[in-house]
Amino acid sequence: MLNFQYVNPVRIIFGEAQYQEISKNIPAGSKILITYGGGSIKKNGVYDNVMQALNGFSVMEFGGIEANPHYETLMKAVEIVRANKIDYILAVGGGSVIDGTKFICAAALYEGDPWDFFAKRVPVQKAIPFGTVLTIPATGSEMNSGAVITKEETKEKRAFGSPLLYPKFSILDPTTTKSLPVSQRANGVADAFVHVIEQYLTFSVNAPLQDRFAESIFQTLIEIGEKYVKNLDDIETAGNLIWCATMGLNGLIGCGVPQDWATHMIGHEITALYGIDHGQTLSVILPGVMNVMREEKRAKIVQYAERVWNICEGSDDQKIDAAIEKTEAFFRSLGIKTRLSEYNVPANAADEILNALKEHKMIPIGERGIITEEKAREIIKSRM
Amino acid sequence: MLNFQYVNPVRIIFGEAQYQEISKNIPAGSKILITYGGGSIKKNGVYDNVMQALNGFSVMEFGGIEANPHYETLMKAVEIVRANKIDYILAVGGGSVIDGTKFICAAALYEGDPWDFFAKRVPVQKAIPFGTVLTIPATGSEMNSGAVITKEETKEKRAFGSPLLYPKFSILDPTTTKSLPVSQRANGVADAFVHVIEQYLTFSVNAPLQDRFAESIFQTLIEIGEKYVKNLDDIETAGNLIWCATMGLNGLIGCGVPQDWATHMIGHEITALYGIDHGQTLSVILPGVMNVMREEKRAKIVQYAERVWNICEGSDDQKIDAAIEKTEAFFRSLGIKTRLSEYNVPANAADEILNALKEHKMIPIGERGIITEEKAREIIKSRM
Numbered sequence: 001m002l003n004f005q006y007v008n009p010v011r012i013i014f015g016e017a018q019y020q021e022i023s024k025n026i027p028a029g030s031k032i033l034i035t036y037g038g039g040s041i042k043k044n045g046v047y048d049n050v051m052q053a054l055n056g057f058s059v060m061e062f063g064g065i066e067a068n069p070h071y072e073t074l075m076k077a078v079e080i081v082r083a084n085k086i087d088y089i090l091a092v093g094g095g096s097v098i099d100g101t102k103f104i105c106a107a108a109l110y111e112g113d114p115w116d117f118f119a120k121r122v123p124v125q126k127a128i129p130f131g132t133v134l135t136i137p138a139t140g141s142e143m144n145s146g147a148v149i150t151k152e153e154t155k156e157k158r159a160f161g162s163p164l165l166y167p168k169f170s171i172l173d174p175t176t177t178k179s180l181p182v183s184q185r186a187n188g189v190a191d192a193f194v195h196v197i198e199q200y201l202t203f204s205v206n207a208p209l210q211d212r213f214a215e216s217i218f219q220t221l222i223e224i225g226e227k228y229v230k231n232l233d234d235i236e237t238a239g240n241l242i243w244c245a246t247m248g249l250n251g252l253i254g255c256g257v258p259q260d261w262a263t264h265m266i267g268h269e270i271t272a273l274y275g276i277d278h279g280q281t282l283s284v285i286l287p288g289v290m291n292v293m294r295e296e297k298r299a300k301i302v303q304y305a306e307r308v309w310n311i312c313e314g315s316d317d318q319k320i321d322a323a324i325e326k327t328e329a330f331f332r333s334l335g336i337k338t339r340l341s342e343y344n345v346p347a348n349a350a351d352e353i354l355n356a357l358k359e360h361k362m363i364p365i366g367e368r369g370i371i372t373e374e375k376a377r378e379i380i381k382s383r384m
Numbered sequence: 385m386l387n388f389q390y391v392n393p394v395r396i397i398f399g400e401a402q403y404q405e406i407s408k409n410i411p412a413g414s415k416i417l418i419t420y421g422g423g424s425i426k427k428n429g430v431y432d433n434v435m436q437a438l439n440g441f442s443v444m445e446f447g448g449i450e451a452n453p454h455y456e457t458l459m460k461a462v463e464i465v466r467a468n469k470i471d472y473i474l475a476v477g478g479g480s481v482i483d484g485t486k487f488i489c490a491a492a493l494y495e496g497d498p499w500d501f502f503a504k505r506v507p508v509q510k511a512i513p514f515g516t517v518l519t520i521p522a523t524g525s526e527m528n529s530g531a532v533i534t535k536e537e538t539k540e541k542r543a544f545g546s547p548l549l550y551p552k553f554s555i556l557d558p559t560t561t562k563s564l565p566v567s568q569r570a571n572g573v574a575d576a577f578v579h580v581i582e583q584y585l586t587f588s589v590n591a592p593l594q595d596r597f598a599e600s601i602f603q604t605l606i607e608i609g610e611k612y613v614k615n616l617d618d619i620e621t622a623g624n625l626i627w628c629a630t631m632g633l634n635g636l637i638g639c640g641v642p643q644d645w646a647t648h649m650i651g652h653e654i655t656a657l658y659g660i661d662h663g664q665t666l667s668v669i670l671p672g673v674m675n676v677m678r679e680e681k682r683a684k685i686v687q688y689a690e691r692v693w694n695i696c697e698g699s700d701d702q703k704i705d706a707a708i709e710k711t712e713a714f715f716r717s718l719g720i721k722t723r724l725s726e727y728n729v730p731a732n733a734a735d736e737i738l739n740a741l742k743e744h745k746m747i748p749i750g751e752r753g754i755i756t757e758e759k760a761r762e763i764i765k766s767r768m
Binding site for chain 1: 601604620
C-alpha cells in the first residue's frame, strides 16, 4: 500500500435520543449559532430537541441553507457570526448544511474575500469550532474536514477542506431520518456508494484490507439500500445506512490507496449547470466511467464484479459488463434515473460540461490523470 | 446496532522511513524519555534512526521493558520521569513497550500508589503525552488507549485504560519488522485475530457493516498471515499485517456491538501463572470458547463459518465444527501449539486458572456474563 497519514478527531455519538450529549460537548458560555436548511427540522421535532438541549446557552439561528449550499447565502451567515461574536456553531441538517457550516466557520475568521479558499486555494488558518446533528445520511461530511460550496453567480461548484474543519462532535440519531423523503434517501445511498467507489475502483497497490473494507460498505449498501429508501419507519436500517455513509467518507478506507473522484468532478459540473441532484449525477456518470475506463481499471472492476456482485462466470469483459449493469440497476432500484436524457439536459451538454471542467482546471482527472478531455467526452456522451 | 460513542485522536503515520515526522509531532523543547524492550532496536537500526530524528531534543532512555510488562520494572521508569521532569515519552517497540509506556505516563503524575489504577479502578486524571514507533504488529496498542500490566510479585495481569492514554502519534514502518523472530510474528497474528473475534463472535444486534469489517480483517489475516510469518523480507505483506492488527483493536469494529473478551481474560491468567506467550494462550483457549459456547454464539459462528471460511455445506453444527477446526488449523499453520499439554502446564491447571479468575472478579465472563465458572472449567479442561 502507499504511505499515508491518518487522523480523525471527530467524536461520533450514535443512537436515539442522545441530545443531552450536545451540551456536554460545547464549552460553557459559548455564543452559539445553529444552522439549518429548509426548515424540515421545525416540523419533525429535531429543532425542538436541539433547542431544549441548548437551554442555558446564548443561541441564535440561521436557516435557509439550500442543497449545494450557496456562497451567497452562507456569506449572510458569516455577517451574523461576525456581528454577534458567535464562537460555536451547531449544524443541524444533512451534508449541505454541514458543508455550508464548515465554510461559515472558516470564512468568519478570514480577512480577505472567502472565495479565495476556492479560487486561490488559500489555506484555512483559523476556524470557529462546530458540532453537527446529522439528519441525512449521504455525504460523510459529519466525520470529515471537507466541503463543497456553489457560487450561484457564476454557477461554480467547488471543494475545499482543512484539518481545522473537522466537527468536534456529530450526533447520529437514526430517528431524525423518519421524515426524510424517498428521493433524498435514494440520493444519499447513491452518494455513499460512489464515495466508496472513488476510493476503490482505481489500480491495485496491494492493500487487501482497504479493498475489503470498501467491499463491506458496498455489500451492506446493496443489502439494505432499497429497504432504507422504501421503509421509512425502519429505524434500525436507517442506523446501519448512516454508519455506511459516515464510514464511506471519513478518510479511513482511502488510507494508502489511490483515489479517482472523476465521477464526482463531472457530477459537480452537471449539478452546477443543470441543477440535477448530486446523487443523481453520480448515478448517471459512474457507469460511463466504469465502461470507458475499463482497461485502466480492469483488475479492480473484475474484483468488484466477483466479490461484490458474485459474478464469477464468463470472461473478464463479460464480468465487467455485468458489474456495470448491476451497478446501474442498483441505482434504478432506488428510483434514480441514470441517463442524462431522462433529466432533459440540452443537446450540447457534453460541450458545456467539458468547458466547465476545463475552466476549473479539472482536465485531466481520475487517478494518475488517466481521464483526458477525449475520455471525459466519451464518458458524458455515453450517458446521454 | 447498540448506541455508542467513538473518537480516536491518534495520528497514524504509515510507511517506510517516516522518522522525520517524529520531531514534527513532539513539542519543541520537550524533555523526552524513549522507552524500549530487550534492546533489539539497537541491533536493527531503529534506535539509531529514532535518536537521529530526535536530534536537538533533550533525550533520556529506559530500556528493558519485558513482555507482559512488569509493574516493578515500570516503576523504575516512573522514578526517572519524576526525577528528570520528563514531559514527553516516545515508546519504541511492540505492545508491551507501548502498554508499559501508557502506565508510566499515568503513574508519573499520580500521587498515590499507581497500582490503584488496577486494584481500586482509580481513573487516570493526568498523563504525560507520548508517541510510539511500532515494531511488532499485534496488540493494536499503538492506536488505542488501553494497556495490560503484570505485577510480578503477585502474578497478576491486569488491564486499565483512559482517554488520556491515546498516543499522540504512531509511526507504523513495516521495515521495523525485518528482524522480528518467527514466533513473535505468529503470536502477533494470533493476537490480532482473536481481538477481532472478541468483538464479533457474540450475538447479532443487526450491525451488518461492523460484521463485515471484522470479517474483512479475518479474511486478510488468513490470506497473508502465514506469508508474513515465513517471509521475513516481505515488507509489503508486513505493512498489510500491521494495518490489520491496528484496525483490529482501535475501537472501530467494536462500535455498537457486544463484546466477549473471555478468551483474553482466561489467557491473561494462563500467561501470569505459567509464562506462556499471550498469542499462544489465545490460540489455545479460543477453540474451547467456540465449542463450549456454541449454543449462545450459534448464529454468529455459523455466519463466521460461511463468510470467512466458505463452509456452506452441512448442518449448523457441522459448520461450527468445521469452523473451529479451520481456526485451530490456522493457528497451527503459523507454528503455534494449541493445547495446554503442549506447554507442560501442571495437571491442576484448570483449578489454578479458575481460582485466579475468581480472585480477579472475572467470573462470570463473556458477553452478557454467559460464561459461568462451570463453563469456564469446561473450556479450560477441553483444551488440555
